[in-house]
Amino acid sequence: GDESVAISVITASEMLHGIQRARTVEQLGKRQQFVSFVLELFPIIPIDLEVARHHARIWAELQARGELIGAHDLLIAASALAFGYGVMTFNAGEFARVPGLHVLNPATG
Incomplete structure (x- = not known):
């Protein structure tokens, strides 16, 4: 469809938490790259x-x-x-x- 996509700030936190839990340098790099890509691609919905x-x-x-x-x-x-x-x-x-x-x-x- 043509629907817009956004990410909750809570989802952003969960993704960033996944980076913190990386067990190897390789895993850390891959997770950082993926999360950075996603968080730059979509707007972040705040809690207001x-x-x-x-x-x-x-x-x-x-x-x-x-x-x-x-x-x-x-x-x-x-x-x-x-x-x-x-x-x-x-x-x-x-x-x-x-x-x-x-x-x-x-x-x-």
Whole structure:
């Protein structure tokens, strides 16, 4: 499609964390190169007050249903909703619990 792509600042942190966990110099170099490429290619969505409002609402809704998802995933979902994006993830099951969020699994389309 013709949809725009952006990355949550939380996803950026997770990618940078992956660099920190590299076990070899070769792995470190490859990860740094890949992450730098991705972070320069796509805009980064910040966490702002609008994201916080979405986050609080989603958190309360999922908590009331007993279907909480991970803290990082909750922030990513809130960011996507606040800025009008869907989420592409291999972890579609958790994100599918979030009302109104368009979720795409790259493995299944």
